[in-house]
Amino acid sequence: xxxxxxxxxxxxxxxxxxxxxxxxxxxxxxxxxxxxxxxxxxxxxxxxxxxxxxxxxxxxxxxxxxxxxxxxxxxxxxxxxxxxxxxxxxxxxxxxxxxxxxxxxxxxxxxxxxxxxxxxxxxxxxxxxxxxxxxxxxxxxxxxxxxxxxxxxxxxxxxxxxxxxxxxxxxxxxxxxxxxxxxxxxxxxxxxxxxxxxxxxxxxxxxxxxxxxxxxxxxxxxxxxxxxxxxxxxxxxxxxxxxxxxxxxxxxxxxxxxxxxxxxxxxxxxxxxxxxxxxxxx
Numbered sequence: 001x002x003x004x005x006x007x008x009x010x011x012x013x014x015x016x017x018x019x020x021x022x023x024x025x026x027x028x029x030x031x032x033x034x035x036x037x038x039x040x041x042x043x044x045x046x047x048x049x050x051x052x053x054x055x056x057x058x059x060x061x062x063x064x065x066x067x068x069x070x071x072x073x074x075x076x077x078x079x080x081x082x083x084x085x086x087x088x089x090x091x092x093x094x095x096x097x098x099x100x101x102x103x104x105x106x107x108x109x110x111x112x113x114x115x116x117x118x119x120x121x122x123x124x125x126x127x128x129x130x131x132x133x134x135x136x137x138x139x140x141x142x143x144x145x146x147x148x149x150x151x152x153x154x155x156x157x158x159x160x161x162x163x164x165x166x167x168x169x170x171x172x173x174x175x176x177x178x179x180x181x182x183x184x185x186x187x188x189x190x191x192x193x194x195x196x197x198x199x200x201x202x203x204x205x206x207x208x209x210x211x212x213x214x215x216x217x218x219x220x221x222x223x224x225x226x227x228x229x230x231x232x233x234x235x236x237x238x239x240x241x242x243x244x245x246x247x248x249x250x251x252x253x254x255x256x257x258x259x260x261x262x263x264x265x266x267x268x269x270x271x272x273x274x275x276x277x278x279x280x281x282x
Contacts, residue, residue, distance in 0.1 A: 005193050007041050007077040009049040009258070010034075013067045013109070014082040016056035017121060019247075022170035023181045025271065033176075033184035034080065035270040040189060041078075042260075042267035049258035049276055051076075053246035060084040060101045068105050070249060070256040072112035079113040080188065081105055085121050088135035095135065099142055106146045116152040117188060118143045122163035122176070155191040157184060162203045 012018045012034035020032020034052050042048035051074060053067040063083040071079055083105070087098045110116045120140040123133075140158055147154045157163050168180035176184065183200040190196050249256050258276035261267035 004195060006045055007115070007192065008045045008047060009074070009076040010038055010041055010078045010080075011050075011071045011074050011076040011113075011256070012038075012052045012054055012080050013071045013105075014054040014063060014080070015058045015086055016054070016175060017085070018052065018054035018080065018082050019056050020052075020054075020181065021056055022172065022175040023178045027271070029271065031178070031181070031269070031271075033181040033188065036182060036185035037188055038270055039267055040185065042264075046264045047260065048264075048267070049076075049260050050270065050273070051246075051248035051256050051258055052270075053249050053256055054082075055244050055246055057086065058083070059087050060098050060105070064101050064105045067246065067249075068108050070254075072108050074256055074258070075112055077114045078117065078192065079109050079115075080117040080119070081109055082119045082121060084139050085136065088132055088139055093135060095138055098139065102139075102142060103146060106150050106152065110150040110152060115192065116150065117191060118147050118152050118154050119188075120144075120154060120156045120158035122157040122160065122180075122184075124166055124169040124174075125164040126166070153191050155184075155188050157187055160187075160201045162201050165204050167204055 018032065018034050020030030020035060023031045023033075025031055034054070038048075038050040038052075042050070051071075053071055055062075055066070058066070060083045063081075084098050084102050087093050088095075106116065106118070120143055121136075123136065136158070143154060146152065162168075163176075163180065163183065168177055168183070169175065170177055186196070186198050186200040190200075245251050246256070248259055258278075259270070259273040260276045262272060262274045267273075
């Protein structure tokens with residue numbers, strides 16, 4: 001990895017983790033670690049371009065079929081690929097299929113970009129992580145193997161106990177808060193060989209004691225608002241991403257497009273960026 005390198009373009013591929021849930025903005029859209037990282041990279045590189053193709057709820061097969069080819073076509077400096085975790089959280093998971101589709105994605109994306117970033121995703125400490133840990137660790141072992149064979153780099157979030165802190169996770173217990181996404185952006189930033197701006201592994205301060213009754217109320221609210229709907233979608237074969245496309249994917253043309261800062265001297269948040277006219281006509 002070249003230290004302090006310059007990157008002029010970035011494509012993000014994956015599911016809700018990369019789409020940005022639950023880093024909610026006032027206008028109802030999500031920001032997330034990929035948008036935060038894009039803004040930081042743009043501040044270093046005039047003319048920077050970005051595309052986030054990730055869609056919530058997607059399984060690895062859907063990510064490969066719906067996002068990978070479009071991402072590869074953009075020929076970016078940096079591509080991030082995070083997928084397969086939704087598969088491991090299902091009651092029945094064909095890990096052989098997951099292995100094959102993830103390998104297919106890496107084989108297609110690695111030659112298309114200068115740097116492919118894979119990830120060992122974080123998990124919130126608790127019974128869900130404990131239950132699915134063997135599958136997750138099998139997935140992460142594959143990630144390490146694929147990175148070694150295809151020259152990719154790995155952001156190891158799973159190995160950072162600080163990211164398991166429940167305070168970095170939203171009420172749904174599946175998605176990171178804004179602070180959690182900020183830490184992931186810093187982790188990927190450092191994985192790209194860029195100078196550290198903070199210690200994303202640093203644990204949060206001591207947590208205030210939560211009363212037993214308050215915890216039970218939170219558990220009931222979680223079950224009613226998030227767990228029950230999630231189970232319902234699993235039983236009916238539906239997904240929270242049904243009918244959705246990535247933020248920079250045009251369903252009419254079936255192609256991804258770039259966005260770029262409206263003011264290169266002051267990139268600002270991704271929500272203020274504009275579609276790149278060159279990608280519109282390409």
